[in-house]
Amino acid sequence: MFAKWPGSIQTPRTLMPKTAPAWRPDAAQEICRLAEMPHNAARGFTLYGGDDDEKLEVIIWRRGDALTGFVNQCPHMGLPLETFPDRFLSADGTALICSAHGARFSFDGACFTGPCKGQSLQAITLKLRDGRIYLSPETE
Numbered sequence: 001m002f003a004k005w006p007g008s009i010q011t012p013r014t015l016m017p018k019t020a021p022a023w024r025p026d027a028a029q030e031i032c033r034l035a036e037m038p039h040n041a042a043r044g045f046t047l048y049g050g051d052d053d054e055k056l057e058v059i060i061w062r063r064g065d066a067l068t069g070f071v072n073q074c075p076h077m078g079l080p081l082e083t084f085p086d087r088f089l090s091a092d093g094t095a096l097i098c099s100a101h102g103a104r105f106s107f108d109g110a111c112f113t114g115p116c117k118g119q120s121l122q123a124i125t126l127k128l129r130d131g132r133i134y135l136s137p138e139t140e
């Protein structure tokens, strides 16, 4: 059943698969140089494997000297968080915001307000070596 008024149209609750991308690199893969990550900023990166379907979108968030990383997929509907490149953080820099429906995530990836409150972004393991940030494979 469809409502007459656009503001009240009901949409399916799941528009995209909420499962995390299946592909992960099987060896450490460089994401960027640490110098490319400004303090108190978040950036998005796309990692590619050898095949066309081997792709992983990640977010790196630097707060002071601390780094954290997540798969760029909101636990609410499986969408990427940003609408514009590298526009992830709230104005005060204390939360990642999903641009789709406003979920906010703390530095550990937990959603503390919004439609997926209580769920978390999927964390990735980062390694810092020789001034470069690597995605560490899960088997390491």
Ligand code: FES
Pocket: 074, 075, 076, 077, 078, 079, 098, 099, 100, 101, 102, 103, 114, 115, 116
């Ligand atoms: S997709 Fe709805 S809050 Fe992120």
